[in-house]
Amino acid sequence: MRSIKIFNNNAVSTVMPDGREAIVLGNGIGFHKRPGDPVDEQRIEKVYYVQDEMQTRFLQLLQNVRPEVMEAAEEIMRMGAKAGLTMGNQGAISLIDHISFTVERFEQGIVLPNLMLSEIRMLYKKEYELGLRALDIIQKRCGVALPEDEAGYIALHLVTISVDRSAAYDTLKFVKGTLDIIKDTYGVTLDENSIDTMRLTTHLKFLAQRIFRHEDWKDDSMEDMYRYLLEQNPKNQECLDRLNDYISKTFHYTLNQQEKFYLLIHLTKVLQLGE
Template structure:
């Protein structure tokens, strides 16, 4: 089969007889290979058929900084989800899960455990997705030897929810778009920079903002404030500029929607703002 793109020595993009893009993985599959070359199909260990052609580029971008084992982990989780939920999913869920899980494992190794502010709501309103999230923890442990907390099962469940068709009404959808757009503009003006909308970091931030906006529109309050004052203080000090930006977002939300942003939400907003702006600044200096 012919190679369309080489992501790394073990992963390539090709095309099947039906014209569908496929990400193919196998040890040494693309060693010393270039686009246009054929690869040895006997070396193929895993194949991912993609309906959305733009997703392959996102996977390729992510594979520059994330080991391909996380693509396999994501695929195992998605396979479980498809069997249990019986509905289609956007191909981008591969990227979202790869990125989230690799970041979560890195945080866990550093001793950083983030509590999911929506844990109670996810358990109550997205029972099937949360059950899959719990199974995902077993997959992650099998592949990495690391056991995650229930909070991560909830985060994985949210990615599954986000990959399915939204059932929000038109008015709510308009409000959600407004919250997301206004928040992005606050970040842009605070940092005086245009955000790279093609980057994985931007997509990650956008996903978080959608969840944040949906809860705001639904007027869903956190059941309890975060008791991890140490984590909040550390994030506030270490990422002071990003925290200042998150405070602007909180002020906007309070004035416009009369909705108080919790400490948990401020922590997550700060971390995502820090990530999306610092990575872009780094790339700009290269």
Template sequence: MKIKKVLNNNAALASDENGNEIIYTGCGICFQKRPGDELDESKIEKTFVMEKANEQFLKLVSEMPYEEIQVADEIIKYASENLGKRLCNNIYITLTDHLGFAIERSKSGTFLKNKLLWEIKNYYKVEYNLGCHALEIIKDKLGVELPEDEAGFFALHIVNAELDGNIHHTMEAPEIIDDIISIVKYTYKKDLDEDSFSYERFITHLKYFLQRAERNAYYEPQDPGIFEIIMERFPEAYNCATRIKSYMESKYPEKLTDEEMLYLTVHIARITDRD
């Protein structure tokens, strides 16, 4: 396999037999190598398959210390294994880039304040715990101690990769979820059991609900008869869902469908069950 481009001593760009551009990393894999030279496959530690060369990622790999690339990969691999799902490839750019800047800022004692930390800890608990583990990996492998705020930022990158969404929308989502929860609490004049299974399912539903809102891809109406039954059975929950509908339509251009209202109503009825 011939080297197409030397990124640095530890990374090379090459093409496989299908024409896919692949970044190969490994300690000293390109030491004293030039484009056209054979790649020492025994030194390959990690491969990044790309449909086409992503200039931003190529730049990251060529400029960032190899140890930081390895740490970013370990964080992503750990998150993927613990979530039991494959994460969007874009996380290799966003999380790796964020890691590099976080470490640079730490050298001057400059840290970003995460204004969404409370919401992230409460609405993305699994991802937040993965973010905390990321801090442990960074401290163990790089000797850099980052603040808790960074665990929240790493969590958002993981959430974004789970949903294959836009990072800016992902950063807005915790506040929107918080607003929706506040609407429920205000409507029912009660606190919610945040440790209950129903609450956890509602938060999960809201994550994907916001993803559909972002993509203008709400659930299509199915059986209007079922919607009528749910409205009659849970009038207070439906009233609450109507308030959420008004709120969402002030945020997103698409109108909520009856199918979305049905699911919201059922979830609200469950988390506010007075029995």
């Protein structure tokens, strides 16, 4: 294998043994190399096969992204892979692009508040912890100390690398929208660190996933307990009606009685509505 083009110290293009053109990444793989030099296969950490629109986008990134930004992105991707995340090519390119844009924006004094930070912390705890570690990597590599809001944005990118992007954002939108309605209806502030709030958030996450997969769930054995919980607080019915209206209009799904029942169980715990 010989290099065709040297993009930076850590990225070169080459022709793989099977004859396909690819861009290979690895620490120092392009250091002091020129076109035609052999590629040190021991240094290859990631391979991007050149095809379709991904080729154009990735080539543009390599030509415009600063080497230290690329190094930070590569270290974050290795960290994510060690944590069990599936790092697909398209998602990895998106992460590199995001980090590059974030560093440039921050250096220009532009800070974007993350309005979904608390939901990201609760819903994607592992990815959020990786996001915090990513901030340390970016500071070490790029000399930029990004705020905690950016850990949430990076966490969301790590989530979308491993799962369908639209499903991840729809789930987050679902959870944030329902929690906002709950807090507004009862006039409360939820403690995101409490076990009951985390259980409520987890329940909403799985409810969202079931809705998006169009799974039907029926269990007629809860009628008496459902009525009992419903009558414990006059705002319970109002909250369920508002939630159902929001979910119906936004996600085109109508909650059935069993789903309302389990929501009431979690609401009773987290808000202590029965007292």
